[in-house]
Amino acid sequence: GENVEQHPSTLxxxxxxxxxxxxxxxxxxxxxxxxxxxxxxxRPQLIIDxxxxxxxxxxxxxxxxxxxxxxxxxLHITExxxxxxxVYFCAARRGGADGLTFGKGTHLIIQP
Amino acid sequence: DVKVTQSSRYLVKRTGEKVFLxxxxxxxxxxxxxxxxxxxxxxxxxxxxxxxxxxEKGDIPEGYSVSREKKERFSLILESASxxxxxxxxxxxxxxxxxxxxxFGPGTRLTVT
Numbered sequence: 001g002e003n004v005e006q007h008p009s010t011l012x013x014x015x016x017x018x019x020x021x022x023x024x025x026x027x028x029x030x031x032x033x034x035x036x037x038x039x040x041x042x043r044p045q046l047i048i049d050x051x052x053x054x055x056x057x058x059x060x061x062x063x064x065x066x067x068x069x070x071x072x073x074x075l076h077i078t079e080x081x082x083x084x085x086x087v088y089f090c091a092a093r094r095g096g097a098d099g100l101t102f103g104k105g106t107h108l109i110i111q112p
Numbered sequence: 113d114v115k116v117t118q119s120s121r122y123l124v125k126r127t128g129e130k131v132f133l134x135x136x137x138x139x140x141x142x143x144x145x146x147x148x149x150x151x152x153x154x155x156x157x158x159x160x161x162x163x164x165x166x167x168e169k170g171d172i173p174e175g176y177s178v179s180r181e182k183k184e185r186f187s188l189i190l191e192s193a194s195x196x197x198x199x200x201x202x203x204x205x206x207x208x209x210x211x212x213x214x215x216f217g218p219g220t221r222l223t224v225t
Contacts, residue, residue, distance in 0.1 A: 102154040
């Protein structure tokens with residue numbers, strides 16, 4: 001089955017700086033890679049996603065890049081703000097099925 | 113706006129009890145999912161369903177079963193609850209047909225004593 005590794009587990013950055021979270025996956029048939037943000041006590045919220053036929057996608061301050069050859073994808077947040085503090089999860093959709101395999105999460109802390 | 117609801121936010125049950133967790137979505141989504149979330153482990157897929165009366169095992173189906181009698185409702189059943197099933201349970205749905213975005217419910221925190 002699919003295996004998703006996510007790093008780092010905790011990331012602390014100064015407000016205004018950029019943050020990068022990295023994930024690798026194992027199943028070359030995986031074709032969809034979403035990122036979720038989860039604030040304390042709340043449900044995971046989809047913030048950006050990318051399909052395997054695209055190398056990069058951007059939405060305002062957040063962007064995702066995908067390297068299919070290396071089976072690697074990353075979340076980039078620029079100009080970080082206090083409200084970006086949360087746990088972020090990457091995930092991969094297994095080839096041929098709709099269930100997602102998630103990474104273990106990254107706790108992003110924005111220092112004032 | 114997609115709305116996924118779960119029957120309870122908090123639930124406390126005793127070991128050996130049969131437990132039902134209910135999930136309802138109001139957007140006519142084809143696919144529904146059950147995940148459990150544990151600290152340091154992320155979200156893990158228990159079961160999912162493509163259509164009414166259809167179900168597929170996820171990564172950790174042992175000790176669980178599911179039921180989907182109507183398109184909008186997906187139930188997770190713990191036949192005989194055990195303490196290692198204490199967890200946060202999250203339901204999700206997606207439109208299907210090549211649209212993969214999953215939307216989550218608020219979660220049910222289940223404690224088995």
